[in-house]
Amino acid sequence: EVQLVESGGGLVQPGGSLRLSCAASGFTFSDHYMDWVRQAPGKGLEWVGRTRNKANSYTTEYAASVKGRFTISRDDSKNSLYLQMNSLKTEDTAVYYCAIVATILEDAFDIWGQGTMVTVSS
Amino acid sequence: QSVLTQPPSVSGAPGQRVTISCTGSSSNIGAGYDVHWYQQLPGTAPKLLIYGNSNRPSGVPDRFSGSKSGTSASLAITGLQAEDEADYYCQSYDSSLSGSAVFGTGTKVTVL
Numbered sequence: 040e041v042q043l044v045e046s047g048g049g050l051v052q053p054g055g056s057l058r059l060s061c062a063a064s065g066f067t068f069s070d071h072y073m074d075w076v077r078q079a080p081g082k083g084l085e086w087v088g089r090t091r092n093k094a095n096s097y098t099t100e101y102a103a104s105v106k107g108r109f110t111i112s113r114d115d116s117k118n119s120l121y122l123q124m125n126s127l128k129t130e131d132t133a134v135y136y137c138a139i140v141a142t143i144l145e146d147a148f149d150i151w152g153q154g155t156m157v158t159v160s161s
Numbered sequence: 162q163s164v165l166t167q168p169p170s171v172s173g174a175p176g177q178r179v180t181i182s183c184t185g186s187s188s189n190i191g192a193g194y195d196v197h198w199y200q201q202l203p204g205t206a207p208k209l210l211i212y213g214n215s216n217r218p219s220g221v222p223d224r225f226s227g228s229k230s231g232t233s234a235s236l237a238i239t240g241l242q243a244e245d246e247a248d249y250y251c252q253s254y255d256s257s258l259s260g261s262a263v264f265g266t267g268t269k270v271t272v273l
Contacts, residue, residue, distance in 0.1 A: 074262065076207075083163060083267040084199075084207065084250050100261060136206055147197040147212035148252070148262075154206055 041065040041150050043137050048155030055127050055159070061120035061137030061152055069093060069115035072140035074148065075122050077133035077157075085133070087111075089140065090120065105131075127159045164189060164258075165251055165265035172271040173241045181268045183234040183251035189263060191232035194254040198227055198236045201248040210249070211236060238270070246272045 047059040061073070072095075075087040088101040090111045099111050110123040120137050134154040141149035166184045173179040183196060190196055198211040209218055211227035214234065224245075226237045234253075238245055251265035 076264075083248075084201075084252075084264040086262040086264060089262070100259065102261060103258075141212070144209070144216075144218070145195040145197070145213035146254070147195075147209055148199070148207070149209055149212075149218075151206040151208070 041139070043139070043150060043152035045135060045137055045152045045155035048135065048157045050158045050160065051127055052161050053127060053129055053159055056123070056125045057127065057157060059122040059124070059135055059137075059155055059157070061122075063118045063120065063137075063139075066139070068113075068118040072142070072146075073111075073113060073120045074138050074140055075111060075120075076136045076138055076148070076151075077131075078136070078154075079130070079133040082133075087122070087135070124157070127157075129159050131157065132159045133157060163266045164255055164263045165253060167249075167251060167265040167268045169266070170269045170271065172273055173238075174273045175241055175243065177241050178237060178239045179241055179270060180238075181236045181249055181251075181270070183236070183265045185232050185234075185253060187232060188257040189232075189253045189255040190229065190234055192256050194256075196227065196229050196234035197252045198225075199250045199252065201250065203247070207250065241270075241272055243272050246270055 044062045074089045108126045136154045138148040139150045199207040200210045201207045214229040215227045
């Protein structure tokens with residue numbers, strides 16, 4: 040069974056840092072692009088960023104709202120995706136989801152994790 | 162700020178047909194990028210409903226259908242059922258944002 044499990048969320052003060060993890064299983068993680076998507080309480084979905092696979096040099100892309108503050112990385116040997124969040128702002132409060140980008144499905148987000156909540160507040 | 166616009170809400174009685182529009186521009190849907198649709202039931206993660214404008218992943222009922230024309234796309238739900246009450250989001254990519262993924266504003270479907 041394909042599964043994504045996020046962890047690492049919690050309460051952090053403005054200006055602080057947090058590292059989220061996404062553990063993948065049930066598929067060949069190293070073959071896939073992986074994205075982070077977030078959802079503020081009561082709001083819609085917002086794309087955060089992407090890491091491509093080794094064949095595409097692990098390049099990354101970020102939304103303008105997080106560029107320069109957030110860093111996406113991956114460890115294919117551990118089937119894990121990470122989101123390092125620095126200089127956090129109150130507007131970063133959201134549920135953070137990791138998702139598989141399915142190139143065979145025209146780059147749709149095929150499978151999503153259950154999400155992990157990040158609260159930025161003093 | 163979302164670059165794809167959806168109606169905030171649509172509603173229908175059981176058995177009826179409802180449609181959700183997703184309006185973009187020449188830099189996203191109109192540029193030829195595919196549109197995908199996701200269903201988010203209350204308190205759960207989004208689930209892929211339609212990919213590549215009109216294709217259903219395995220397990221998605223054929224009551225759900227998608228289409229795309231010009232700078233817009235639509236999701237139709239026929240034979241509306243109580244379990245279809247959820248939030249629905251369209252998603253595409255945008256060349257003005259360096260090919261980044263973009264989501265629609267979301268639509269709440271209410272079954273009367």
